[in-house]
Amino acid sequence: MDERQFVAYLKDKFPFRRGLGIGDDASAVRVGRYFQLVSTDILIEDIHFRLEDFSPAGLAEKSLAVNVSDIAAMGGQAQYFYLDLGFPDRLCPADLRAFFSGLGRAAKKWHVELAGGDYSRSKKMVIAITIVGQGKKPVLRSGARPGDWIAITGPTGESALGLKQLLAGEKDSPFIRCHKRPVPQCEKGLRLAQYAHAMIDVSDGLLLDLSRLLHASGVGAEIDYKKLPVSPRLRRLCRQKNYPEKELVLAGGEDYQLLFAVSPRQESRLRQTGMGYHLIGKITRGRGLRVLEKGRQLKISRLGFDHFVNAGGKKKKNEDHN
């Protein structure tokens, strides 16, 4: 059973009658004039992170960031969250306080409140956050239509390059900081709720997350590699060190940029808002996903970090259940 089959199995086995359940970045249930959006993420030591790479405060911040990003990816506003924490005995009380200090700072930054949780000892650290938000109209993965532009809010690949450096023993770099302190695109997500047909946040790699959006929408896409926002510093370092730029940009995960489909008409309205984003391709009627460079099709060996099939770990957030 691969990830897609697993999601299909769960969607079939657990129909959600109250609203939108398994299969998107968050669930959505109508509550009065709004939709309540709920998303949950589990991060486990030595699967999703190494304790040596993060301070307790930094880990708390990143854990909250990826959840806030899921609400942004639905075009919603994050409001409050619940924390299940498995905390290792080998850490000290000061580490626990540092964790909650970091959590407090991050919560303030993203205007969310801690509403509850549970605490346990644990051998490996486990952080499971469930976040609640609201939106006027959730932007699903399934709304893309042939002829839509595909756009992204910012560059990809920097976090994956940072992880590469961390694993190679480096301690600090602009890329490592991207990896450790992802920035959820809250304001852009809220604005895009008024314009986008479909949206997802890039957590497991641009192509893998795009393929999820395409699959949900029953469409295909053509991407122009030259249109992708690749940062000059990433391009430079890849050239210097012989790193695989295209693989990092197309398949590197944890960028937390928003990837969206928008009609040409809406796009011209969106452009007038001055919000930064990049048009990178088009939604096509045919089902395939093609990446072109100077008119030639790139051969794609790996879409991204599919944790369900690979030896990785984490699956795409909520792909399984939400």
Added chain:
Amino acid sequence: MDERQFVAYLKDKFPFRRGLGIGDDASAVRVGRYFQLVSTDILIEDIHFRLEDFSPAGLAEKSLAVNVSDIAAMGGQAQYFYLDLGFPDRLCPADLRAFFSGLGRAAKKWHVELAGGDYSRSKKMVIAITIVGQGKKPVLRSGARPGDWIAITGPTGESALGLKQLLAGEKDSPFIRCHKRPVPQCEKGLRLAQYAHAMIDVSDGLLLDLSRLLHASGVGAEIDYKKLPVSPRLRRLCRQKNYPEKELVLAGGEDYQLLFAVSPRQESRLRQTGMGYHLIGKITRGRGLRVLEKGRQLKISRLGFDHFVNAGGKKKKNEDHN
């Protein structure tokens, strides 16, 4: 920092402006004419359970049961839930399917739906469930008043005795079944919402959970041991095997009975509904908790399973955050 200090630290650090946050069985946020109740629990292999003692399906059922119980303890109706699952590589796909089959059956039994989640590989199994429910008026821990009756919906100690037997290598007994398949008191919880001043579910031991209710309410209590519902089979086995009956009944955890405070006037109305419960003591003005037997005060060495301070594992659900 012990559990109470930890909760106080978190309540102070994370004020929840939208409703009731840290410090009860669930958070409560007003949504229209109702309160939305949310509770979360993390269960970790070899901290809260041993895989050898449970089938995957049984584990799914128990994990959901303890969450449903938290909503019952607020006088609410559980509606839907989110599952974060860390699943060990050493288990096989059939185990994963068995887990979800058990989850499906349990969800049907308690009329709740799976609304989303996240999945990861993990070394030790981790099950973190966040459950959403609603209630007309949440029954908090903090509402007990001097002169109230203290009552409980059923016997305690059987689950703890079952755990004792499991750890001693026994495979099956009525007590082991109590331990493995706790029954959340859903209907009683809903009914008690109309009568009780304060309520909590007994997950970590009668006296420990009672002391939490007393602390939250700023009152004390006097319990009559002779009034406690001790099952004849537990009493018999304790006599035969020289097991410490009082410790099991007073401090054994995971009974998931509802413990509540009710005014004498409301209690006489409650009695007329025919609902089963046992009056076991009275709320007192003074802060202490005394257990009497034939007029003499019992010496209490251990209130229950305080996982935060002890070598145990899990803290009282949401005591830390909700």
